[in-house]
Amino acid sequence: MxxxxxxxxxxxxxxxxxxxxxxxxxxxxIRAGKASPAMLGSVMVEYYGSLTPLNQVANVNTPDGRTITVQPWEKSMLHEIERSIMMANLGFNPMNNGESIIINVPPLxxxxxxxxxxxxxxxxxxxxxxxxxxxxxxxxxxxxxxxxxxxxxxxxxxxxxxxxxxxxxxxxxxxxxxxxxxxx
Incomplete structure (x- = not known):
């Protein structure tokens, strides 16, 4: 040929x-009902004056199919991360327990x-x-x-x-x- x-x-x-x-x-x-760290992939956090992807300032895990946990590497970032998740308008209601942020993913x-x-x-x-x-x-x-x-x-x-x-x-x-x- x-x-x-x-x-x-x-x-x-x-x-x-x-x-x-x-x-x-x-x-x-496109979420399929079960929790995944990728659901927060678009979240950007204000970190020392620049927008940084969430996964570069915190560990994002899914302990089960309905929960996402966000463990910041610096405790001082908790409120900023929580605010960023809410501003991303993903339909999640993050809960801050002082150590980490917990997001319950509602069933579709x-x-x-x-x-x-x-x-x-x-x-x-x-x-x-x-x-x-x-x-x-x-x-x-x-x-x-x-x-x-x-x-x-x-x-x-x-x-x-x-x-x-x-x-x-x-x-x-x-x-x-x-x-x-x-x-x-």
């Missing part, structure tokens, strides 16, 4: 992998589960759009090559097979996430 075609296929595969990685990262932020309502499932579906559609865009770019690049029509046709078939593989992978990832969200 022509090395230009090989290069196009490799870069297309990389683009499609990036769409999958983006989807997985987006799914981490049926309506909220449906909203989250819808959000997950929208994210997966975005990932599919990314995969299809990679296919379009690859096919455009293949058409510009100075090789035989047979090689071009075979390369386009390879690109379509890659596209089908990654779209199915996205559907599988979505099915797992939807099941996780809808499980009470």
């Amino acid at each position: 022509d090395e230009d075609i090989e290069f196009i296929l490799d870069s297309t595969k990389e683009s499609m992998e990036a769409a999958i990685k983006h989807l997985e990262k987006a799914f981490v932020n 309502t049926e309506e909220r589960r449906r909203e989250l499932a819808k959000q997950a579906k929208a994210e997966s559609e975005e990932a599919k759009i990314g995969v299809r865009a990679a296919r379009k770019d690859a096919n455009t690049d293949i058409k510009k090559l100075d090789v035989s029509e047979d090689l071009k046709a075979n390369a386009e078939v390879d690109v379509q097979e890659l596209t089908d593989k990654y779209v199915k992978l996205i559907d599988d990832i979505l099915a797992v996430k939807e099941k996780e969200i809808m499980t009470v």
